[in-house]
Amino acid sequence: MAHVALSVARRWARTPLALRIAVVYLAARLITTVFFIVAASLSTPFSRFGADAGLIDFVLGWDAQWYWLVAENGYPSKLPLTDSGQVAENAWAFMPVFAYAAKAIGFVFGAWGLGAFVVSFVAGYLACLALHRLLRNRVGASAALWAVVFFAAGPLAAMFQVGYAETLFLLLLFLALDATVRRQYAWLSVLIPVMAFTRPGILAFALFLGLHGLVRWFRRREDPLAGREIVHIVALGALATATGFAWQVIAGIVTGDPGAYLATELAWRRHWIVGGVDGFVPFEGWIQASQFWFGNWGLPSSAGPIVLVLLVVAVGVALLFSRRVRAIGVDLRLWSASYVLYLLAVFFPQSSTFRLLLPLSPLWGAVAVPRSRWWRLGVLALCLVGQWLWIFPMYALGNTFWQVP
Structure with a gap:
C-alpha cells in the first residue's frame, strides 16, 4: 500500500x-x-x-x-x-x-x-x-x-x-x-x-507602489535601484492614482454631477445608518459600522471603535512580526498593509466584507508555510x-x- x-x-x-x-x-x-x-x-x-x-x-x-x-x-x-x-x-x-x-x-x-x-x-x-x-x-x-x-x-x-x-x-x-x-x-x-x-482597489495599489519605491530607495545599497526604475515607479504610481480617480471623473462628466460616484456608493450605506449619510468621510464607515454592529449585538456601541483599533493593531503586528507572514516577502506584506488601509479608508463593513478581503489572497502563502x-x-x-x-x-x-x- x-x-x-x-x-x-x-x-x-x-x-x-x-x-x-x-x-x-x-x-x-x-x-x-x-x-x-x-x-x-x-x-x-x-x-x-x-x-x-x-x-x-x-x-x-x-x-x-x-x-x-x-x-x-x-x-x-x-x-x-x-x-x-x-x-x-x-x-x-x-x-x-x-x-x-x-x-x-x-x-x-x-x-x-x-x-x-x-x-x-x-x-x-x-x-x-x-x-x-x-x-x-x-x-x-x-x-x-x-x-x-x-x-x-x-x-x-x-x-x-x-x-x-x-x-x-x-x-x-x-x-x-x-x-x-x-x-x-x-x-x-x-x-x-x-x-x-x-x-475598485487600484488606489491601494498606488499606495503599495509608493511603499515599494521607498523600501527600494532605503535598500538601494544591497538592492541597486537604477534611475530608470525610479522613473518607472514614480510614473506608475501616478498612473495608478490618476486611474483610481478616473471613474469618479467620468461619472461626473456623464451625469453632470461631480459627486455622482460617491453618492452612488453611499446609496448602499444608507441601508445601515439610521438617519442616512450626509457625505463621504475617510475612515468614518468603519467607526459607524463598529457602533452599528455592537449595538445590534446588544453590546455597548461605544466599545466598537475601541475593538476596531485593537483589531487594526493586531493586523499590523501580524504583518510586521509574524514569522509565517514574513515568509511571503516584503512586497506582499506591503500590498496587504496597503489594501487593509484602503478598506479602512473607504469601506463600510457589512455582509460583503469577506468578499472584499479576497485581494489579500497572497496571505494564503503564509497559511501554507x-x-x-x-x-x-x-x-x-x-x-x-x-x-x-x-x-x-x-x-x-x-x-x-x-x-x-
Whole structure:
C-alpha cells in the first residue's frame, strides 16, 4: 500500500504544474457546484431566488444583475433618485471591464450569463497559476501549491462561478504584484488601467507602489535601484492614482454631477445608518459600522471603535512580526498593509466584507508555510466549512440587504 502511495505521489510530482493546478481547481469547482446544488434545493419561497432556484439563478444573482444591466444598457446619464430625493442605487457603482468582457464572451455562447460564468471560471484558473508563480520563490513550490488549494477551495470560492468581477480582478492583481516583485515594471503600464476599470482597489495599489519605491530607495545599497526604475515607479504610481480617480471623473462628466460616484456608493450605506449619510468621510464607515454592529449585538456601541483599533493593531503586528507572514516577502506584506488601509479608508463593513478581503489572497502563502500534513488538511477542512457557511445564507436564504455576497 505504501509503495502504491509513493508511486502516485511521484507521478503527481512529475505532472506538469499547469495540469496539477487544473486538477486542484476543477476538484474545488466540483465541490462548490455540489454546495450550490444543495443550496438551490434548500431555497425557499422567501429567498431572493425562490423555491425553484437553479445554478444559473445563482450565476446571475445579486451584483451580477448590475453587471448585466451595464452590459445591456450602459450607464445612466441622469442619476435615479429615491422618493426622498437622494441618489438611489445605480450602475455607476459597477465598473465596465467585467460587464463587457462577459458580453463579448456571451455573444459566442448566446447568453450574457454564460459569458459571465466563463470569464469568472477561466480567470479563476489563471489566477491560481499566477498565485503559484507569485508565491513559489518565497515559500517554496509545495507551500505555493497548498496556497492555491486554499485559494481555490476557500470560503469565498463561490466567486469563481458567479457573475462577479472578483476573479478577473484577482488575476490582474496577481500578475501586477508578480511584475512588481520581479521588477518588470513595464507590464504595469498595461495592467494598471485594466485593473482600475475592473473593480475598485487600484488606489491601494498606488499606495503599495509608493511603499515599494521607498523600501527600494532605503535598500538601494544591497538592492541597486537604477534611475530608470525610479522613473518607472514614480510614473506608475501616478498612473495608478490618476486611474483610481478616473471613474469618479467620468461619472461626473456623464451625469453632470461631480459627486455622482460617491453618492452612488453611499446609496448602499444608507441601508445601515439610521438617519442616512450626509457625505463621504475617510475612515468614518468603519467607526459607524463598529457602533452599528455592537449595538445590534446588544453590546455597548461605544466599545466598537475601541475593538476596531485593537483589531487594526493586531493586523499590523501580524504583518510586521509574524514569522509565517514574513515568509511571503516584503512586497506582499506591503500590498496587504496597503489594501487593509484602503478598506479602512473607504469601506463600510457589512455582509460583503469577506468578499472584499479576497485581494489579500497572497496571505494564503503564509497559511501554507507550516509543512505539517494535518495542519494543511485542517485548514482545507475549515475552508470547505467556511464555503458552505457563506453559500447557504447568501444564496439559499438570501433575501435582505445584510445577506448580499
